[in-house]
Amino acid sequence: SQELEQSPQSLIVQEGKNLTINCTSSKTLYGLYWYKQKYGEGLIFLMMLQKGGEEKSHEKITAKLDEKKQQSSLHITASQPSHAGIYLCGADQPGNQFYFGTGTSLTVIP
């Protein structure tokens, strides 16, 4: 089965600082998704990347996919307390299965 390793596991940053979260896959990536979750709540879809080299941005969040490295990164610019939460990457696998990463907990200190 696919494994998606996220790093770091947790992150504490000062408001206004930039940060990067990485997601590395043990298998070929067919589609990479990023979600945000507030503790104990449902997941909020952030963005999906499908092609190597693809980069997408939404407000202050940018995600990139490096297909050769089987890796994706999520970058937040000028972090705000509203960015706090758990960030999860997810990936499609053959057989209509879907795997999530191990998660990165982000705390933003005002």
Add this chain to the structure above:
Amino acid sequence: ETGVTQSPTHLIKTRGQQVTLRCSSQSGHNTVSWYQQALGQGPQFIFQYYREEENGRGNFPPRFSGLQFPNYSSELNVNALELDDSALYLCASSSEATLNTEAFFGQGTRLTVV
């Protein structure tokens, strides 16, 4: 708000009992996926239903079963509950079976097995 509704929001059951969790999908979506999220871990894929048929399954035993109805709402049934089944159960609806393109998640059902 995503338009995906799960019920109940919280549930306490005794080991050995059976439980049914419900999910109403977003309008226009024909695919529902279920996930189990233990405390402090990422969600684990249970199975997916597409147009009333099971369309993919993760590594969960047969006592985890599901249904999808003609209106594309779905149920997750768990028999012979075990303490380790305590988790947040999430459902997600999407418009295609093969991709989780912009899948919308419900708020989850927190199940506690005692």
